[in-house]
Amino acid sequence: MTETLFPEPESHVVSVLLPLPLPSPYDYLVPEGLEVGVGAYVEVPLGPRVVTGVVWGPGVGDVDAQKLKPVEGLKPAPPMPKDLMDFVDWVADYTYTQPGSVLALTMRSRAALEPPQMTLYYRATGEVPERMTAARARVLEVAADGMARSPRMLCEEAGVSSGVVKGLIEAGALQGEERPLDAPYPPPQMGQGPKLSKAQQAAADVLCERVRDKAFSVTLLDGVTGSGKTEVYLEAVEAALQEGRQALVLLPEIALTLQLFERFERRFGSRPAVWHSGLSQKERRRVFAAVHRGEARVVIGARSALFLPMPELGLLVIDEEHDASFKQEDGVVYHARDMGAVRGSLGSFPVVLASATPSLETLMNVEAGKYDRLVLKARHGAARLPEIDCVDMRQEKLPADRFISNRLAAALEETLAQGEQAMLFLNRRGYAPLTLCRTCGHRMMSPDSSSWLVEHRFLNRLVCHHSGFSMEKPKFCPNCGAEDSLHACGPGVERLSEEVATLLPEARTAIMSSDLIHNPEDVEALIAAMEAGEIDLLIGTQMMAKGHHFPQLTLVGVVDADLGLKGGDLRAAERTYQMLHQVAGRAGREEKPGRVLIQTYMPEHDVMQALTSGGRDAFLSQEASAREMLNMPPFGRLVGLVLSGPELGVVEKLGRDLVARAPRADAVRLMGPAPAPIALLRGRHRVRLLLKAPTRFPIQSYLHQWLDAVKLPPQVRLRVDVDPYRFL
Numbered sequence: 001m002t003e004t005l006f007p008e009p010e011s012h013v014v015s016v017l018l019p020l021p022l023p024s025p026y027d028y029l030v031p032e033g034l035e036v037g038v039g040a041y042v043e044v045p046l047g048p049r050v051v052t053g054v055v056w057g058p059g060v061g062d063v064d065a066q067k068l069k070p071v072e073g074l075k076p077a078p079p080m081p082k083d084l085m086d087f088v089d090w091v092a093d094y095t096y097t098q099p100g101s102v103l104a105l106t107m108r109s110r111a112a113l114e115p116p117q118m119t120l121y122y123r124a125t126g127e128v129p130e131r132m133t134a135a136r137a138r139v140l141e142v143a144a145d146g147m148a149r150s151p152r153m154l155c156e157e158a159g160v161s162s163g164v165v166k167g168l169i170e171a172g173a174l175q176g177e178e179r180p181l182d183a184p185y186p187p188p189q190m191g192q193g194p195k196l197s198k199a200q201q202a203a204a205d206v207l208c209e210r211v212r213d214k215a216f217s218v219t220l221l222d223g224v225t226g227s228g229k230t231e232v233y234l235e236a237v238e239a240a241l242q243e244g245r246q247a248l249v250l251l252p253e254i255a256l257t258l259q260l261f262e263r264f265e266r267r268f269g270s271r272p273a274v275w276h277s278g279l280s281q282k283e284r285r286r287v288f289a290a291v292h293r294g295e296a297r298v299v300i301g302a303r304s305a306l307f308l309p310m311p312e313l314g315l316l317v318i319d320e321e322h323d324a325s326f327k328q329e330d331g332v333v334y335h336a337r338d339m340g341a342v343r344g345s346l347g348s349f350p351v352v353l354a355s356a357t358p359s360l361e362t363l364m365n366v367e368a369g370k371y372d373r374l375v376l377k378a379r380h381g382a383a384r385l386p387e388i389d390c391v392d393m394r395q396e397k398l399p400a401d402r403f404i405s406n407r408l409a410a411a412l413e414e415t416l417a418q419g420e421q422a423m424l425f426l427n428r429r430g431y432a433p434l435t436l437c438r439t440c441g442h443r444m445m446s447p448d449s450s451s452w453l454v455e456h457r458f459l460n461r462l463v464c465h466h467s468g469f470s471m472e473k474p475k476f477c478p479n480c481g482a483e484d485s486l487h488a489c490g491p492g493v494e495r496l497s498e499e500v501a502t503l504l505p506e507a508r509t510a511i512m513s514s515d516l517i518h519n520p521e522d523v524e525a526l527i528a529a530m531e532a533g534e535i536d537l538l539i540g541t542q543m544m545a546k547g548h549h550f551p552q553l554t555l556v557g558v559v560d561a562d563l564g565l566k567g568g569d570l571r572a573a574e575r576t577y578q579m580l581h582q583v584a585g586r587a588g589r590e591e592k593p594g595r596v597l598i599q600t601y602m603p604e605h606d607v608m609q610a611l612t613s614g615g616r617d618a619f620l621s622q623e624a625s626a627r628e629m630l631n632m633p634p635f636g637r638l639v640g641l642v643l644s645g646p647e648l649g650v651v652e653k654l655g656r657d658l659v660a661r662a663p664r665a666d667a668v669r670l671m672g673p674a675p676a677p678i679a680l681l682r683g684r685h686r687v688r689l690l691l692k693a694p695t696r697f698p699i700q701s702y703l704h705q706w707l708d709a710v711k712l713p714p715q716v717r718l719r720v721d722v723d724p725y726r727f728l
């Protein structure tokens, strides 16, 4: 619907933000007769193109009105909610990103801004066609129930070709009526939730009251795994629906999104809208349009759902709030938990953070009185928390090609003999993390990144997990030429499954790892097989660690608990604790008691001690004091900067230049330039700087003052990461 309108001299001027990496909105003339308010989606010319943008406010007036181009058309969609516009500005400022790039996150389906597309559905008219065939009779039999169906549905249900249906339409036996192409979202049914325990009810009451208050608050729902946090926040979702508001639930993994989706459907009798990066264009259009028009009331989604235009948003839940995958690392670098709290504050609605292992950031906000906390101490019903024990691998003295201790092997055998299920956790994809020549010691490295090649035996390739480079495993060592001397070192999940096959040849096993599972349907199938008891032993990476609820699962084995502690990441201990606690929490979720065996070379490490003794809070307060002493987050702020380019010398020099031109501020410490831990990535050399400042320091204005005027050569990129979580 593009109206061609001509600018009149008395036209007024608006500023329009475009979903492109541009630093500010541009002014455009509004032709007379065109009504455009703030938030309207409009089409405007940009060079030779026509781009859809959003009216951000009155014209700024920095360009002579004579030179301005006119708005060309108005999209027939509701305006962007004002709080979402404020959110775009806020996120852009906080993350030091162009506002247009943030706007692009809110416009993930342009088709959804068009009028809904219609399609024809057919019903039987009762008229009998002159010529009747068996195929025609089958179609009319299907249509006899009076329901309207698309031609495709009629063909499928009657088992006929499209020509048969077409013939019946022409003969007047079927009559069409217009329906929206995208299926609508039926309203959820209320009052179907389970009877809550006293503790659950008390927590739910508080959350529901916050929803009814329609004011901003952040509440941490801190409950052990299996305590019913999901049931409790679904009560709050129901309260939001009853208040006529929309609700948004964010989860860290698509697999979890699907599980909640089913749970939601069982409870509310209808399907919520689901949003994640794997959706097709068509699904995206359907969700986006329904959400934007207020027709879909609940969205369950991954972090990017935070940018959906939900005009009546009244509750945001962030489940597994501690999870690192809420941090978006590419493009606009943001943390969905932190930005979620901002969205709640701008939209005046409550935010609920749920976790059994809250992040230090969140706990510090609780301590400072900024966030509230509700606690669920026990698992629901008869379920108890599992017994957690360490296996000291120093004592085990396993041969180099074995990774499962005798104790864990015996426990696996016992569990399976009792008809129960087990899980082996190893956060390493592929067969072996390192391939080494036994003759000369050569290590197989990625040619374009500083990283080892990981053997994937199912694919029969060596793969770089950083750049995606892959090659066939060579027969001869590329360094010394020795034949068949390349040897797999260390375990990945594929190798573990090989070991299990030798230890427990009868066991039915499956591997859950992101390179063997490519789409949500695969995940669903695997979860269903696990629930149906068709799998005895699930071997998996972190993909399997979170959220899943398998009633028959009573044993969890952690193969290498020390893995996450290597590498010197600021949050290594905290993250390892969270991850292992989560995976341990999969055991014994119903009547049968669960147990967890953690294989480690450091049973005395604080993380292992905290896991086995259940001393979460003591461990975290120790972590907190260590960080406080070093002024590290959450007691100080960091900004990571990575310069990358094809020539090392150029990137290093630019790094030094950047440091030299950094504004002086006593509170700020600048570290680097230094080669990044992944010093080469996809052929680009990487140099990093790290900026450290006190929490209250106005870091954004400092960044603007420092970096706005920096001009980089075309092949060099600067990535700015405010509050970094990865230091690679």
Ligand code: ADP
Pocket (backbone or CB within 6 Å): 194, 195, 196, 197, 200, 223, 224, 225, 226, 227, 228, 229, 230, 231, 232, 380, 549
């Ligand atoms: P969490 O989110 O804390 O891990 P869930 O909400 O998934 O816990 O609850 C764990 C299991 O216990 C789920 O199967 C859930 O349906 C069940 N459950 C929790 N609370 C209740 C309740 N009040 N009545 C019936 N079942 C419940």
